[in-house]
Amino acid sequence: MPLPMHLRGIYRKKQKSYMMILMLAMLDEIESMEKRVVLASDVKRRFHDYLIKREQTNLVMDLPPKGFKSWKDVLPGNMNDIFNQPINALADVLIYDKPAGTLEIRPTVLDKFDEDFIAELRDFTQAELQDYYDKLAQKQNSLRREFIMFMDQYPTARNEPILDHSLAAHFRQGIPAQLRQLRFMSDLLKVKSSVGFSDRWARMPWIAIMDKRLTADPQSHYYVCYIFSEDMEHLYLCLKHSDEPLKTSGIQEYREAVEGIRSKLPAHSFSSKDIREWGTTKSSLDYLSGVIIHKRYDRTDMPTDEVLVDDLYSMIKLYMETVTKELGEMIPSDTSVGELDQVVAHIRHYINSRGFTYPDHLIENFYLSLRTKPFVILAGISGTGKTKLVSLFAEALGANYTLIPVRPDWSDPTDLIGYKNLPGDFQPGEVTKVLVEASKPENQQRSYFICLDEMNLARVEHYFSDFLSILETREHAKSNGKIVTRNLLSTAGMTEEDEQTYQDLHIPQNVYFIGTVNMDETTHPFSKKVLDRANTIEFNYVKLDNWETEEQGEQSEEQASVEPLDARSQVLTSDYLTLQDALPDHKALIRETTNELVTINAILEKIHAHVGFRVRDEVCFYMIYNQQIGLLERNIAFDHQLCQKILPRLQGSSQGVKRVLLELYKHATNQPNLRIADYEHDASDLYDKVPTNARYQMTANKLAYMLRRFDEDGFTSFWLS
Known part of the structure; x- marks a missing residue:
């Protein structure tokens, strides 16, 4: 039929x-x-x-x-x-x-x-x-096709100017991008290639894959590498040592460094045979001396994509296990870090299995916000599960969780950092105790969550300003690529024992601060200094009729058996601290996001509420991580950032503030024909007429509420009260 x-x-x-x-x-x-x-x-x-x-x-x-x-x-x-x-x-x-x-x-x-x-x-x-x-x-891309094409075209190409050459551009960008998309490529790995310098082609082009925990660039330590032979007849998949020892100590020490790494490797199927015979100059011979192990492919007998990918997987696995052993760390398993959207899905399932449900996209948004910067504020009316979200999120990750209730009488950081008693001994505060524990070598792969409950019962700028300032000093350590800050404490006047404990104490990359806040008559407002340095997530919309899905008896057997991730899984570590770090891989997204922020900033400038470089960078990082993992649609992700980084700054009673809110509403709803003048006197009609297909739906809804509040009270603010 x-x-x-x-x-x-x-x-x-x-x-x-x-x-x-x-x-x-x-x-x-x-x-x-x-x-x-x-x-x-x-x-x-x-x-x-x-x-x-x-x-x-x-x-x-x-x-x-x-x-x-x-x-x-x-x-x-x-x-x-x-x-x-x-x-x-x-x-x-x-x-x-x-x-x-x-x-x-x-x-x-x-x-x-x-x-x-x-x-x-x-x-x-x-x-x-x-x-x-x-x-x-x-x-589907084919590594085999890419390698053969490059090896076929390179002998001709290197007789032509390298500047703006299409083959050079593809080698620097296209092939590395293809490698980054392989399913086993961890976020810990960085890909970099070289086909030559500004005015000349390389004798042996290479593509390096580096574990960022150890190797920031091909000039240090060792890494996985593809090396093309000078005659373009062979390709080597290698574990290669940088030529750093060669430059500083000489060829003998260089070979000893290579042999030192080779002797530490577990059993494997790769060759350790000397391949220097393929070099024709002293520089190429020295360069090939750094190959620790390898596998050779011939241009005329290139294996299938399956073989190439499988070999690369085996080499990277061997490499990362060796790096992990050297650093004294435990590498996250493939299932916990390789596909981060599955990690977030696991966290969501874990929280649901404990009988708690949260609004759509909240778990994804919370994850992306923590990944962007280790300071997040959760705002909302009492009883919406803010503190519970933090504890369950930490529990799902197998992370350490510390709850610190904020007291209204805090006026300095003493209760968090600590103080010297009369005999001169240092009495560490609650946060300092956590930082000491998190900084121990055996704990550096475990996440530590510090929840400051009812954070704005005291003025945040008074007791937390030291931490805010130190968080702004984050940078990648040159020794191992980890994120570090300047030291938290001055050890002047400390006892010898205390000095030994606290002299190098900083905020390590595995510590995350989350503040829960209510906005009512008992609390203090936030300054722009605080708001600029955090993602402020608000959830006030409660479904009281959701009780049936919260019953433990309604959970399936599979839900009830959801277990936390390995406590040593690092799935929140930031990849980027400056926009320059992200430019090579995400230039188009950064340009798109920045252009949108420029449009919004032009509106905000009218009431001097525009944002600076810090907010721009952090919004870009949020959008990059979201695109990498594929958690939220682009407009939904940017919508979250508008609600978390832009709208909390807006408050006032002047007509200028109202006009800015109307212009932002016009932009968020994508209504170019909306006449601002029609609503300057009374914008109450907008509250019930927010388009359901708005460009930024949450932002439009919030702006409509803020406009109604302006008309009713003569004053408006992002915060509910």
Whole structure:
């Protein structure tokens, strides 16, 4: 029987193969059971088996989530997220009864078991899936093709000017970008390549992959490296030592450094044979002396992409394990850091399994805010679960959690930092105790959360200003690339024992400050100094009728078994501290974000509320991390930043403030024809007419509220009271 026309468009909006694979798994189960309603768990098993079998036969397909080498390694919790995507996309065709755990084809599509209809739908689905795979094969990048193309074209290219040469540009940007997209590439890794200098080509171009915990650039320590031979007939995948010892001590010490690393490596399949024979000059011979282990590929017999990727995975795994051992740290496992969107999903599932639910995107937003800067403010009315969010988030990460209730009489940092008693002994404050513990070598891979509860019961600028200032001194240490700050304490006048304990104490990169605040008559407002240095997340919208989903008895067995991540998993560490650090990889996004901020700043300047470079940089970092992980749509992410970095600065009773709010509302709702003059006297109509398709929905809703408050009270502020 012919398939109805309305079903021939069900796969039109496909981004991956999941919808077609789900339908094939569904049809297999229907045929097996000879009924329209089947168990979702059985369909999910078939869905996963299909992905595994196609992978095992080395056919083109969608890759597994980052952090997983193959589909068979994907965890059940991760499969739930993947499985739910096509179910939601096919909601017009399928009914998913979650409490009953069943799936069925809608009666309007299939009212009874019909072999002919099922066969027709199967044929159509298979044809659509094959068409998808054919197009995917054309799109997927190929390392093998890239390497061969470069080796074929390089002998000719190096006889031409290097400046603005397309091959040089592709080698510096295109191939490294492709490597960064590989599913096992951790955020700890940095990719850099060199095809020569400003006026001449390199004899042996290279691509370096460096663990940022140890190696900031190819001039220090050791790293994974692709080296192309001078005649372009061979390519070497290497673990290579920098030529730093060669420059400082000489060739003998250089070879000893290489052998020292080689002797520490565990068993592996790579060769340690000398490859200096491929060099033709003294500089190239010396350069190749730094190769610790390698694998050689020939241009005329380049292996498949599967082999190239598998070899690179093995080399990087060996390298990072060696670095970890050298640093005395435990490297995060692939499943905890390789694919950070899965980490965030795990945190969300963990919190839900403990009987707590939060507004859409709050967990993702909280994660991105902490990643951007280790100081976040959670604002909202009492009882919305601000403090509980911090404790559960820390618990989900296996992190250390310290709750410090703020007292109204705090007027200096003594209670947090500490003081010297009469005999002269230093009495550490609560924060200092945490910093000492977090700074111990055995704890540096564990996250430490410090929650300052009711943070604005005292004036934040009085007791927390020292920490705010020190956080602004963050930089990457030259010795190991870790983020460090200037020292917290002066040891002048301390006893010898105290000086030994506190002389180098700073805020390490594994410590995060979160303040919870209520805005009412018992609390103090924030200055712009504080607001500029934090992401301020507000959640005041409470669903009191959500009690049924909060019952522990309603949790599935799978939810109840959700466990915390490995406590040693570092998934919040910032990659960037300056915009210059991020420019090479994210120039287009930085330009787009900055241009949008320039437009908004032009509005804010009218009441001297415009932002500076610090806010610009942190908004860009937030947007970069979001794009890297793929947590939120671009406009939703920027919407969060407007609500967290821009709107909290706005308050006042002048008409100038109201005009700025109206101009921001016009921009947020994307209504170019909105006449500001029509609402300068009375903007109350806007509160009930916020477009549901606004460019920045949360910002538009908040601005409408602030405008109504201005009309009613003659004064407005971001903060509820």
